[in-house]
Amino acid sequence: MSILMLALAAQVPPPAAPVPPRQPGATIVAEPAAMFIAACDANGDARTTRAELTACVARSFPDAAPQSGSAGYIGYSDWAQKWLGDRNALPSPYQADGDNDNRITLAELQAQFAILFDRFDLDKDGMVTRAELVTIRSAPVPQDGDGGKRRGRR
Known part of the structure; x- marks a missing residue:
């Protein structure tokens, strides 16, 4: 090879590694309270009853x-x-504080989760399944999951 060819070969960058495809944004999500309710399934049958939730x-x-x-x-x-995974997850302390005394009792927290249980129990059979606890998003989700508005970014 001539010196000119060697010089030209040295100037050509190596081919770039292929960029892996991005994972699409989630279309199925679960609220923190829903994840908690699912974790309260004491007998492992993939259903949470009101009694299991109250005890949990x-x-x-x-x-x-x-x-x-x-x-x-x-x-x-x-x-x-x-x-629930985050200090600001719902239900908020203001929702749970039923008598507005700036204190939350076990009975108040159980009452708040009873309200959530009723909302999630779509077929009103007294138990909540995983399918009832997830939310299906119908709108397109940005590729980065939140449109670049992650915590800490401005």
Whole structure:
């Protein structure tokens, strides 16, 4: 090979690696409360009954109110972080605080989840299945999942 050909070959960049296809945005999503309700399936039959949910909320509640029997909004947000995945997940402490005393009791939290259970129990058979707990999105979802509006980005 001539020196000219070697020089030209050195200037040509190697072929770029193929770009893998992007995973499409999710069309099936679950609310944090729905994920919690699904996790309350105590007997593993892929259905959560009202009794299983009530018992599960009672088991999780000491994380919000370890000794006092009621949780302030900060204690509730700690509970939401652990059990719902985010401090700001719904139901909010304002929804759960039925008597507006800035404290959340076990009975208030169970009442809020009873309302959610009724909303998710589409066929009103007294149990919630995974199919009832997911939401199907019909609108197109941006490829990056949220249109570039992720937490922390401005």
